[in-house]
Amino acid sequence: MGKAKGNHFPKILRSKSELTKFQILAEVLRSQPHVKQKDIGDALGITVQAVSKYFSRLEREGFLEAGVRRANYKLTPKAHKKLEECLADLESYVRTLRQELKFERIWPALASHRIRAGETVNLEMREGVLYAVPFKNASIASGRAISNAEPGEDVGLIDLRGQIGLEQGKVLIVKLPSINEGGSRAADIDKIWRLYDEFKPHKVGVMGTVGRAVLNKLGLKAEIEFGISRASALAALRGLRVFVLAVGRMVGRIIDEIELTNIKYNANITYEVRDCRKEVENQPTKRV
Structure with missing residues (x-):
């Protein structure tokens, strides 16, 4: 098995400090404007004192903005951009690892009809639920069943291809x-x-x-x-x-x-x- 190349390794994983700052920004986004440093410390497994030091640093670096009241914080546009960049970096890294590991995931779906093991089916999202439907079109999402399934039963799928069509939520x-x-x-x-x-x-x-x-x-x-x-x-x-x-x-x-x-x-x-x-x-x- 090959090793992930160094230039694929996300910056935030190279430094514990950078990773902690990323985690704190994500937690602030979930909690703002009423942010409790103790809750963040409990979530990350670090002390309140450590969280306080990171908050001060993030304010100095322009990622956090303090409100008039105590414990009122919100992310700056600079912080939103940093979160987006870090997440894109992590997603790229995960994709690379999966390719290196030849990762094969089994996806569950509900059978819309009687399915036989090895059968190729198309995939449809119906009101938020993934369905395996009779194969009609190779240009839309498809997969291969790993077992038999009756209508309404769950079935595992591999070899997924294409994109599942979704309406705008x-x-x-x-x-x-x-x-x-x-x-x-x-x-x-x-x-x-x-x-x-x-x-x-x-x-x-x-x-x-x-x-x-x-x-x-x-x-x-x-x-x-x-x-x-x-x-x-x-x-x-x-x-x-x-x-x-x-x-x-x-x-x-x-x-x-x-x-x-x-x-x-x-x-x-x-x-x-x-x-x-x-x-x-x-x-x-x-x-x-």
Whole structure:
């Protein structure tokens, strides 16, 4: 087995300090603006004192910007660019290693029909789930089954070729009034229903008690209730449209997770924030 060439080795893996700075920036992106150095230290397995020193260094180097309040930090544009470059470097390194190791991965899919071991099938993504379908076209994604499978069963696939076609995933975030602003009684239910009807989501997510109360008024059920920020981003990554109800600061957490997912997977998930508090005039905020 050959060795990975030196020029393929990512810069951040050559220095423990650089790797730690990369990890801290990633954790800040997930938590900003309310960043707890103790939480970051626990996640990375280092002391709070060490985290504090790295924060000071990252501020000096122009990667972190401190807010007015204590523990309020956010990444600078320079930091976003650094994260993108580091992730691209790591992805290139992993691809090189897989080639060197002749890595063969088995991919799971659901059988849409009766499949026999060795059969070549096409692959389709249906509402976020990968399906093995009868082979019809060599120009689209395909793979070879390693076992028999009945319709609806899982089947392992190897020799994957081509790219799986995905629709553009999107997250529509509905901003709701906090309980101090009147909660669900101060939400524009008609507007929320209209947005839901126009968006035609694959999945509905909710964060917090106010959001659940609004869903009750709409007669809808949430399919995503826990780990909503990451779950919404990953669902959109699979090409789904996700409709999320959230209050105040929770909106920022969802946006941060979407941006982190776009960086990590080199994706292009789009999102839109609509303010559905009564008597609040706003324009839709679109971010790509």
